[in-house]
Amino acid sequence: MISRRRTRQVRVGGLKVGGGAPVSIQSMTKTKTSDVARTIREINVLEEAGCEIVRVAVRDASDAESIKKIKHRIRIPLVADIHFHHRLALKAIENGADKIRINPGNISKPDELSRIVKAAKARRIPIRIGLNSGSLPREGRESTVHSSQSTRFVSYALRYIKTFEEMDFRDIIISLKASDVVSTVEAYRGLAKACDYPFHLGVTASGLSKGGTIKSAIGIGALLLDGIGDTIRVSLTSSSLEEVSAARHILSALGLRKFGPEIIACPTCGRCGVNLVDIVKEFEARVTPKDPAVKVAIMGCEVNGPGEARDARIGIAAGKGCGVIFRNGKILRKVREKDFVKELLKELRR
Amino acid sequence: MISRRRTRQVRVGGLKVGGGAPVSIQSMTKTKTSDVARTIREINVLEEAGCEIVRVAVRDASDAESIKKIKHRIRIPLVADIHFHHRLALKAIENGADKIRINPGNISKPDELSRIVKAAKARRIPIRIGLNSGSLPREGRESTVHSSQSTRFVSYALRYIKTFEEMDFRDIIISLKASDVVSTVEAYRGLAKACDYPFHLGVTASGLSKGGTIKSAIGIGALLLDGIGDTIRVSLTSSSLEEVSAARHILSALGLRKFGPEIIACPTCGRCGVNLVDIVKEFEARVTPKDPAVKVAIMGCEVNGPGEARDARIGIAAGKGCGVIFRNGKILRKVREKDFVKELLKELRR
Numbered sequence: 204m205i206s207r208r209r210t211r212q213v214r215v216g217g218l219k220v221g222g223g224a225p226v227s228i229q230s231m232t233k234t235k236t237s238d239v240a241r242t243i244r245e246i247n248v249l250e251e252a253g254c255e256i257v258r259v260a261v262r263d264a265s266d267a268e269s270i271k272k273i274k275h276r277i278r279i280p281l282v283a284d285i286h287f288h289h290r291l292a293l294k295a296i297e298n299g300a301d302k303i304r305i306n307p308g309n310i311s312k313p314d315e316l317s318r319i320v321k322a323a324k325a326r327r328i329p330i331r332i333g334l335n336s337g338s339l340p341r342e343g344r345e346s347t348v349h350s351s352q353s354t355r356f357v358s359y360a361l362r363y364i365k366t367f368e369e370m371d372f373r374d375i376i377i378s379l380k381a382s383d384v385v386s387t388v389e390a391y392r393g394l395a396k397a398c399d400y401p402f403h404l405g406v407t408a409s410g411l412s413k414g415g416t417i418k419s420a421i422g423i424g425a426l427l428l429d430g431i432g433d434t435i436r437v438s439l440t441s442s443s444l445e446e447v448s449a450a451r452h453i454l455s456a457l458g459l460r461k462f463g464p465e466i467i468a469c470p471t472c473g474r475c476g477v478n479l480v481d482i483v484k485e486f487e488a489r490v491t492p493k494d495p496a497v498k499v500a501i502m503g504c505e506v507n508g509p510g511e512a513r514d515a516r517i518g519i520a521a522g523k524g525c526g527v528i529f530r531n532g533k534i535l536r537k538v539r540e541k542d543f544v545k546e547l548l549k550e551l552r553r
Numbered sequence: 554m555i556s557r558r559r560t561r562q563v564r565v566g567g568l569k570v571g572g573g574a575p576v577s578i579q580s581m582t583k584t585k586t587s588d589v590a591r592t593i594r595e596i597n598v599l600e601e602a603g604c605e606i607v608r609v610a611v612r613d614a615s616d617a618e619s620i621k622k623i624k625h626r627i628r629i630p631l632v633a634d635i636h637f638h639h640r641l642a643l644k645a646i647e648n649g650a651d652k653i654r655i656n657p658g659n660i661s662k663p664d665e666l667s668r669i670v671k672a673a674k675a676r677r678i679p680i681r682i683g684l685n686s687g688s689l690p691r692e693g694r695e696s697t698v699h700s701s702q703s704t705r706f707v708s709y710a711l712r713y714i715k716t717f718e719e720m721d722f723r724d725i726i727i728s729l730k731a732s733d734v735v736s737t738v739e740a741y742r743g744l745a746k747a748c749d750y751p752f753h754l755g756v757t758a759s760g761l762s763k764g765g766t767i768k769s770a771i772g773i774g775a776l777l778l779d780g781i782g783d784t785i786r787v788s789l790t791s792s793s794l795e796e797v798s799a800a801r802h803i804l805s806a807l808g809l810r811k812f813g814p815e816i817i818a819c820p821t822c823g824r825c826g827v828n829l830v831d832i833v834k835e836f837e838a839r840v841t842p843k844d845p846a847v848k849v850a851i852m853g854c855e856v857n858g859p860g861e862a863r864d865a866r867i868g869i870a871a872g873k874g875c876g877v878i879f880r881n882g883k884i885l886r887k888v889r890e891k892d893f894v895k896e897l898l899k900e901l902r903r
Contacts, residue, residue, distance in 0.1 A: 260823035438820035447767030473610035
């Protein structure tokens with residue numbers, strides 16, 4: 204079991220982030236936000252897939268204006284992502300954003316920041332201080348003989364936090380996305396020791412589906428294992444749906460959330476006497492998030508099969524063309540290969 | 554930079570494992586080992602993809618016999634995976650296996666173990682003590698009020714190590730695969746403090762391609778971030794080629810190995826003014842492992858683009874239908890969207 208870092212709790216619309224709330228899943232639309240119809244469609248598909256907070260890019264007045272219309276037709280909390288222009292932040296807040304994300308690396312004038320903070324306070328919405336190593340002042344981005352990139356990154360974050368606290372604003376979520384996985388993990392670990400604000404985790408610019416998923420799983424996963432992280436976003440140069448699916452896999456791999464049955468299956472080798480890959484694929488395709496969130500083991504042979512299958516609520520350990528089905532550590536019966544999926548589903552739904 | 558755990562060095566065929574050697578990539582064939590032609594074909598395809606050590610299941614005398622023939626027609630070190638039958642281990646060693654993997658959880662008779670160890674010593678080949686939580690004695694598998702599963706797992710590993718050391722055998726690699734990611738990471742971390750043998754990392758029974766890759770990336774990645782791990786295997790209920798590709802992505806994401814250019818790309822959002830996904834896909838398809846192993850950033854907008862692209866050797870930050878190309882932090886020129894890939898390749902290969 205992972206022991207989670209104690210953080211302050213912040214509310215994003217109806218959702219709690221931090222302070223013991225379940226780690227929530229975020230994504231960001233790929234549409235132009237002022238294309239209201241397409242943006243709403245993307246958000247609703249994302250919600251269906253398990254997205255719990257959605258972010259939209261607010262690049263101009265027309266994007267900021269669209270927030271009002273979008274808010275009326277979606278159910279999950281909406282975050283406005285703003286860079287450079289503090290007026291867009293003010294407009295987004297006015298139009299009902301449930302949270303805004305700014306990067307003080309590019310909205311840094313004290314009076315501009317102060318107007319944003321005042322507006323957020325009046326509406327009681329949180330602000331994410333979303334730092335990216337790429338947009339820090341030059342001296343913050345580079346390692347020196349005296350300190351690593353991540354140490355300097357943390358000290359910038361603390362400086363911005365102090366600015367917000369001086370305005371008596373503590374409705375803060377923080378993200379620290381460095382340019383690589385190692386520095387990102389180091390930066391979050393460093394900041395975790397220095398404050399109790401909830402963290403939004405992510406690895407920036409991670410890349411295409413496969414490589415990006417792996418980078419994100421390592422970075423986000425290593426931090427979650429430490430108990431660090433309150434809401435996560437997997438960034439992929441791919442569809443936002445894939446981001447949500449990867450986020451769910453990360454959280455369920457760590458036992459932090461459950462989304463239907465967890466399937467464990469062996470990699471198959473020369474010992475396997477059934478067509479395991481197809482069996483697992485078919486089983487995975489037929490279970491739904493509404494099925495009981497228990498562990499189901501589908502193992503190709505007698506080596507690790509019985510032991511690992513016994514740890515699962517339900518399991519099959521295959522032999523040659525057949526297998527034994529277990530439940531809570533007890534062998535129920537012998538089943539034929541062609542009935543594996545049917546029998547597992549029957550036991551699962553019993 | 555990751556500071557790696559100091560471990561003893563072991564040789565597997567011509568390859569060094571531990572003691573500062575690069576973290577190596579393993580996979581395991583999915584064929585029946587006695588199907589020599591198919592096994593050799595799978596191994597040679599795996600080698601081409603970057604596999605550096607390959608394991609085959611030795612289930613019966615005919616598998617053990619095949620090792621001789623396979624060894625003659627492959628170039629990478631061959632590991633024989635043996636369960637239950639110590640005679641198969643002896644046969645595999647006799648037939649030229651470069652390493653054997655046994656699980657003392659199922660070959661536990663002292664005289665059987667001792668015969669295997671003597672044979673390995675005579676041939677100067679290492680043994681992997683490959684523990685799986687599923688095949689531990691019952692009392693080792695369960696948490697009690699006094700100790701977690703992983704603590705008991707570590708104490709079993711130390712007991713087996715002691716047995717080998719008492720036979721004056723130290724050519725050991727260890728793996729500790731528990732039934733879930735959290736316990737696996739805990740177990741390896743625990744054992745890392747208690748011995749200096751090199752570790753083979755993996756998450757067992759991880760599942761189909763996507764979920765399995767994510768579980769493995771978290772578990773293996775978190776340990777590698779700690780400096781733990783000397784050789785890795787991603788287990789997937791999928792093709793062995795996918796295992797090798799995922800392993801490469803894990804190592805390169807952490808900067809531990811380099812396999813051609815590392816592409817970083819933004820996830821795209823409403824700010825993106827070019828068709829970034831297709832550009833990145835095309836670029837990724839056209840680079841080869843022989844291209845310089847530098848960071849190439851392909852960013853969709855001006856927000857994080859220039860900063861993060863500047864950290865890369867070469868980069869593009871896109872605007873609307875065009876972009877600027879950077880090299881070592883200096884803007885080279887403006888390029889049109891349709892020329893992005895061509896211009897990046899030109900700069901990369903210059």
